Amino acid sequence: MPTWWKGFFNVYQLQSMKLILFALRKPITILVVVAALFFFGIGALRSIRVDIFPALNLPVLYIAHPYGGFTPEQMETLFAKQYINVLLFVNGIKSIETKNIQGLTxxxxxxxPGTNMAQAAAEVSAVSNRAQVLFPPGSNPPFIIRFDASTLPVGQxxxxxxxxxxxxxxxxANLYVRSSFTSIxxxxxxxxxxxxIRTVVIKADPELLRAHNLTADQLVQAIDVNNQMAPSGNVRIGDxxxxxxxxxxxxxxxxxxxxPIYKGDVQNLYIRDVATVEDGADVTAGYGLVNGKRSVYLSIAKSADASTWEVVQKLKAAIPRMQAQLPEDVKLSYEFDQSVYVLNSVKSLISEGAIGAVLTGLMVVLFLGDLRGALIVVMTIPTSIISGVLFLNLFGQTINIMTLSGLALAIGILVDESTVTIENIHQHLDMGKPKRLAVWDACKEIAFPxxxxxxxxxxxFAPAFTMGGIPGSLFLPLSLAIGFSMIVSYFLAQTFVPVMANWILSGRPHGKEGKTGGFDRVRARYLRFVDRMMPYRRPIVITYLLLTSVVAVFLLRGIGKDVLPKVNGSQFQVRLRAPEGTRIERTEEKTLKTIAIIKDIVGAQHVGITSAYVGQHPSLFSVNPIYLWMAGPQEAVLQVGLDEHYKVNLDDLKEKIRARVDSILPDIALSFEPIELTDKILSQGSPTPVEVRFSGRNKKNNETYALKLIDRLKKITYLRDVQLGQSTHYPAISIDVDRVRAAQLGVDINDVARSLxxxxxxxxxxxxxIWVDQKVGNSYSVQVEVPENKMKSLGDIGEIPLLRNAARPVLGxxxxxxxxxTYGESDNLGAIPVLSVTANLNKKDLGAATKDVRAAIASLGSLPRGLTVEPIGMSQTLTETLDSLQTGLVVAIVVIFLMxxxxxxxFKVSAIVLATVPAVILGSLLLLLATGSTLNLQSYMGIIMSVGVSISNAVLLITNAEHLRKDNGNAQLSARESAALRIRPIVMTAxxxxxxMIPMASGIGEAGDQSSPLGRAVIGGLVASTFAALFILPLVFAWGREKSGTASVSLEPEDAASREYLAAAGMQHWH
Known part of the structure; x- marks a missing residue:
């Protein structure tokens, strides 16, 4: 051993002994420290922010620019392309995705990653202001917002x-409810x-206009000159x-x-003569439906640095105050609450932790027959967890599904820390040592291991600090939760456990009576089995390594893969698409029929609430499409909340809904979309798990090949809702003006445009x-329009009057x-047009679907020049996540090997310790497959944790075996003795x-579907690694170290343990 490493080893040995000695000499101080951790940890539990996901800090900005009436292609050319030209001057832009529909870009x-988003937002705002000069007259300023996963809606x-x-x-809602949000x-x-939007509407009658030789534009001009905003001045008279x-x-x-419409005429015409005046609303763009009735709702979101739980609770507390400001007939309620997801996860952690602690205590009692020792073990678990929360709070983390998963995982490993210490104390007590000496020797012996x-x-978990993107943002908080709890647990095992062991443990040995005697018989049988295997250690080890590695690789390739486990919740969301151009009234009827179908399938009594939005958003509400994208009047998005006590498999229910809607409403295309915030966040805007993007300058090529892919995807049996994501054949009425004929009649394009x-x-x-309502103190727009029911045919359009002159020309x-x-939606990636094909999955994992979709894309053959086809959305997130996790696992194993x-x-001993890793991976994959779970972020965390635990067991066994081998020079005997000594702590901790982990793996908790794969991966990995540690590791050590010497590899000539050591006489000779 080189001097520097020996020095480190000796220094740490000394410091660890000092820590134990300090605890034994000043036990009250240790109790004070533990009490402080517990007290401040409880305070942290009360103050730490509670959220659904950790802060992902996705570098994303949105620009929403409305202009009522413009076609999608006009919005694309007049707005989107102009923005792209100026946005290229902004630093750090990776890509620009654009959606253009009628009236909105x-x-x-x-x-x-790493872009300063405050600076980016300022630059985007500056260049967008510069772009205003390029837009058509009358264009409103854009709405610019940083809107990422941290600001998704959490309820309605x-x-x-x-x-x-x-x-x-x-x-x-605008005046009295939304304005109250500032207090939250x-x-x-x-x-x-x-x-x-409330509006003063002047509804012009086309027939009366023609009768009086008027145009609608003349009414606009008359209103402009008779209703104006003008500042009030001052007059000073006397004092x-x-x-x-x-x-x-x-x-x-x-x-x-x-x-009056004219000026100066005695026989004048007035607005009332050719139009009706209403205190009404803008041209209807869409409807909100709650429980099948037209209603209004506010989509509730929270800022990136706020706690979802706190925001929702404060909102609920403020509802009575808001209700008091509204008329008695208006009811206010909070629906589709997503914060319950966090509450359920917290409940699940508490229940699983409590059950796990009790079961762990029972295991200690079973093996050691010691209730007091079990009590010590159980006491350290909540202290470590609560202290972990304290440090999470200090480092700016939140309570979310990832930190909760980390704490849940930590419960298992925390058991190992205290259990090993208590078990080792019992071993020393069984040697007949006094209790004080047994505690001291036991803690000192295992301090460094x-x-x-x-x-x-x-x-x-160290690779979490090097991961980027979504995987890094998710993995880091989980790693910190485990790390903080582990460090506190180690501190407690070195201080609190020896203090409590001295105070409450029985000093009598447990040697040959009770449960220990029974375990001795198990140990004897185990050793006889190991002895029988020992002569065949080489073929057994080679077979084990080959078999576990090959099968693990095979299973790894074949197991289903997802980003997160599928949750069988009580809510779902579905998008309905009627034929392109369908009026919103007809789309509303089809939506109501769909609601009736759902109620008929599940029973009306099992439907808690339905909420739908039908049609487009009003143009002035340009931020609303960021929350909920609606492409046209033919679309509706329906959310259904089932009764909490009604248990149903959502995949089966969706299949029934598809079949029933297809038979009753064959012209309706359904597409189920994510409603859980976890899925919405990870999909990064994709409406379905499968989305394929076609990008190329030739729009016809994009559509041709997209339709070809749709035909291929429909042949994949488990794909559902396969459809084109955009409207490409929207009905239009083309108006082709003959400028020569117009000029002959004294009409120019401006007259046509304004009349139209x-x-x-x-x-x-x-x-x-503008008109001001003096009663409510708010201003509203005044607009002239022709009632929609007056434009029923092409003939009606042709009769639109254009100019007041002797010829009385009309549009026809x-x-x-x-x-x-025409195009109902025109999308772009940068300046390149794009189309997308979307599809859902039915009882199939995303990994297999991605593979089959890529094969379908490949079957399209050679693509035209400039056309690019690629899967995006969840498929992309899955690939990034699994690649990061696999790389992280390999890096972690390499780091552990080197350490x-x-x-x-x-290096040989290091490799021996890692010999259990293939068994861990194999065991985890086998149990995941057996329980129908997929390989996802949660199960991967379980595998990684199992690797850590298996290495900890191997370290205990191999450290002891190597120490014995250096004493007796016999690797086989050392392996046997070490296995005999360590079988009980290994079996106990495992x-x-x-x-x-059984409560978590069973999935019976409040958030069981989400965390069960994690528990199953841990259990499978632990069971396999325990068998490998007990039956394979001694054989690996005996084979790997049988020809190794006992001398140190130190090159220092003065190191007596080194083979390079020179005796004193020899040293004098050379000197």
């Missing part, structure tokens, strides 16, 4: 009334969903300073009907006009009007961890 800006605040319209509810820290909310308000703004809505074990387990805007949309965007005089098709080699000063 939505851009998702992805940045490289629903307003319902039996007597009020959706438009009234929306106004109440961390709460964010988009404008209300489901209603339309008074008067404010001079003028009624330039009309105060009563009815008075808009009295606006336990530190080495701690380092090995921490090393398993008022007749097919409204004047809201082309001519801004200057234009050819015919039916056509063990440095400790034992032998069984204690296994029974501690």
């Amino acid at each position: 939505l851009m998702k800006l992805n940045f490289y 605040l629903v307003l319902s009334s039996a007597v009020r319209s959706n438009n009234e509810l929306l106004d109440l 820290p961390g709460l964010l909310s988009a404008p209300p969903f489901g209603g339309n 008074k300073n008067y404010i001079t308000p003028v009624n330039t703004t009309i105060r009563d809505v009815k008075d808009f009907g009295n606006i 336990k530190l080495l074990i701690l380092f090995c387990i921490l090393a398993v 805007t008022a007749s097919t949309s409204s004047s809201r965007y082309t001519d801004k006009n 005089d200057v234009a050819t009007i015919k039916e056509d098709t 063990l080699a440095a400790n034992f000063q032998s 069984l204690a961890m296994v029974v501690g």
Whole structure:
């Protein structure tokens, strides 16, 4: 052993002994420290933020730019392409994804990891302001927001009334409910969903306009000059300073009907003569439905640095106060609460931890026959967990599904720390030593091996600090939770356990009576079995290594793979697509029929709530599509919350819904979408687990090959809801103006455009006009439009008046009007057009689906130049996650190998310790397969933890065997003696961890589906590694070290243990 390593070893041995000595000399101090950890840990439990996911810090910004009435292709060319040109000046942009529908451009800006997002947001805001000069006149400024996984909606605040319209509810929600959110820290909310913006609507009658030789644009101009916002000045008369308000703004809505259309004419016409005036709403874009009735709801989100649990609880507490501000007929309720996911996970951890601690205590009693020792072990578990929460809080982490998984995993390994110490104390008591001496010798003996074990387990999770992207953001908090709890547990095992052992353990030996005698018989049989195997150690070890490695690789390739375990919850979300261009009224009818079908399948009494949004969002609510994307009036998104006590397999239920809807509503295409926040976050915006993107300059090629892939994917039996993600054949009415003919009639394109805007949309965007409601103190737009029911045919469109002159031209005089098709949605990646194909899975893992989808893509053959086809969304996340975890596991094993080699000063001994790793991986995979679980983030964590525990058991056994071999020079005898000595602690800790993990593995907790694969992977790995440690490891050691010498590898000539040592006489000779 070299001097530097020997020095480290000796220094640590001395320091660890000092720690134990300090604890034994000052036991009250140790109790104070433990009490402080517990006390401040409880405080941390009360103050730490509770969230669903850790802070992912995804570098993403959104730009939403509305302009009512523009076609998707106009939004693409006039807005999206202009933005792309200026956004290329922003530092750190990785990609720009654009969605363009009628009246809206939505851009998702992805940045490289590590980008300063505050600076990025400032740069994006600056260049977007510069881009404003490139946009059409009347364009509103864009809405720019950093919106990532940390700000996804966590519930809905629903307003319902039996007597009020959706438009009234929306106004109440905007004025009185949403404005109250400022009193709730961390709460964010988009404008209300489901209603339309209150507006003064001047509904022009086309027939009356024609009768009076008027155009709708003339009404707009008359309103502009008769309803204006003007500042009030001051008049100073005598000693008074008067404010001079003028009624330039009309105060009563009815008075808009009295606006004269002409100036100077005695026989004048008024607005009321050719139009009706309503205190109404903008052109209807969409409806909100709650329990089948039109309603309004607010999508509740929280800021990235806020606690989901706190925000939701404060919102619920504020609901009575908000309710008091609303009319009595309006009811306010909070639905689709996602924070219960965190609560269920916390409940699950507490119940599993309590059951695990009790079962662990029973195992200690079973093996040692010592209730007091079991009590000591059980006492250390909650202290370590609570202290782990304290340090998580100090390091800015939150309680979320990953840290909870880490703490749940830590419970198992925490058992090992204290159990090994108590068991070793019992061994020394059985030697007849006094209790004080037995405690001291036992703790001193295992101090360094336990530190080495701690380092090995921490090393398993060290790669979390080098992972990037989503895997790194998820894995790091889990690793910190385990690390902090482990470190505290080690401290307790070295201080608290010896103190409590001195105080409450019985000093009598447990040698040959009771349960120990029974275990001695088990030990004797075990040794006889090992003795029979020992002569055949070489073929047995080779067979073991080959068999476990080959089978593990085979299973690893064949086992199902997912990002996270599938959760069979009580909520689901489905998107309905009617034929392109279907009116929202018809889409609403089909949505209501779908709700009725669902109630018929599950029983109306089992449906807790249904919530749907039908159609597009109002153009002014440009942020709403970020929360919920809606591509047109033919789409509806339906959320269903089933009764909590109604148990059903969601996959089977979805199959029934698909079949029933297909038979009753054959023109409806369904696509089930993620509703759980975990799935929404990991999908990064993809609506389904399978999404394939086609990108290329030629839009026809994109569509042709996308349709070919759809045909191939529909032949894959487990794929469902296979469809094109965008609308490519939206019905249109093409209006081709003959400019020569128009000029002959005195009409120009401006006259046509302005008349068409008022007749097919409204004047809201082309001519801004404001009315102030004095009663509520709020302003609203005034717009001129032709009622939708007045435009029923191409003939009606052709009769739109264009100009007031002797010729009285109408649109049909200057234009050819015919039916056509256009793009209902035009998407881009950068400046390149894209299409996507989406599909869901039915009882199949994402890994197998990704493989089959890639094969289907390959079957398309040679693609045209410039066309790129690639899977995105969850498939991409799965690949990144598993690659990171596999690389991390390999790195961890290499780090452990090198660390063990440095400790034992032998690469061979280090390799012997790692001989149980193949058994761990094989055991975990076998149990996952047997229970129908997949390889996912949670089960991978279980495998990694099992590797750490197996190495800890191997370290205990091999450290002792190597020490004995150096004393007696016989590797076979040393392996046998070490196995005899370590069988009880290995079996105890393994069984204690296994029974501690049974509640988690059974999936019976509140969040059982999410955590059960983790517990199963740990149990499978532990069982296999225990058998390998007891039956294979002694053989590996005996074979690997049988020809090794006992001299140190030190090269120091003055080291007496080294083969290079020179005797004193020889040294004098050379000197």
